[in-house]
Structure formats: structure tokens, C-alpha cells
Amino acid sequence: MGKRKKSSRKPTQTRVRVPLDTAFTCLFCHHDKSVTVRIDRKEGVAQLVCRVCDQRYQSKVNHLTEPVDVYSEWKEMCDMLEEQRKAKEVGEASVRRS
Numbered sequence: 001m002g003k004r005k006k007s008s009r010k011p012t013q014t015r016v017r018v019p020l021d022t023a024f025t026c027l028f029c030h031h032d033k034s035v036t037v038r039i040d041r042k043e044g045v046a047q048l049v050c051r052v053c054d055q056r057y058q059s060k061v062n063h064l065t066e067p068v069d070v071y072s073e074w075k076e077m078c079d080m081l082e083e084q085r086k087a088k089e090v091g092e093a094s095v096r097r098s
């Protein structure tokens with residue numbers, strides 16, 4: 001049996017304040033870090049905008065909302081719209097065919 005070191009626990013409380021990522025990849029033009037999120041907590045709104053293709057999205061925020069939350073919300077919305085668009089395309093295609 002080897003010796004047990006009592007204090008081998010690493011201090012994990014190195015809470016470095018990393019500035020939160022506020023620039024993301026655009027879902028439309030796919031430019032890296034072209035999408036920025038600005039959160040206005042006073043107004044309770046977040047503005048997401050791509051400086052390359054000018055895509056915009058606005059969302060409501062609370063005091064816990066982080067830019068990445070707004071981004072993922074936008075992403076979800078875009079996924080949904082994309083699905084709707086596809087569904088519509090399929091529908092229109094079948095209408096055209098008949």
C-alpha cells in the first residue's frame with residue numbers, strides 16, 4: 001500500500017472571469033464570429049445582428065439571459081423556419097404535380 005497524501009485535492013476554485021463570448025457563427029452566411037448579441041437588460045431585450053449579411057433577431061431577456069442563450073434561441077427559430085420552409089416546398093411541389 002502506498003502512502004496516501006492528504007492534501008492531493010487540487011484547488012478547483014480558480015474562478016477566472018472570462019468575458020462571455022458574444023460573437024457567434026452566422027447561420028446564414030456562415031461567417032465566423034460575425035453575429036453579435038447585445039443585451040439591454042434595462043429594456044429587457046436582446047439584439048442579435050450579423051454584420052456580414054445583416055440578419056437580425058430580437059428577443060426578450062431576463063437578468064439570467066446570456067448572449068449564447070439568445071444565439072441558441074435564434075438557432076432554434078431558424079431551424080424551425082427551415083423545417084417550415086421545407087414542408088412548404090414539399091407541399092407546393094405536390095400541389096404543382098397534381
Ligand SMILES: [Zn+2]
Pocket residue numbers: 026027028029030031034050051052053054055
Ligand atoms: Zn450572416
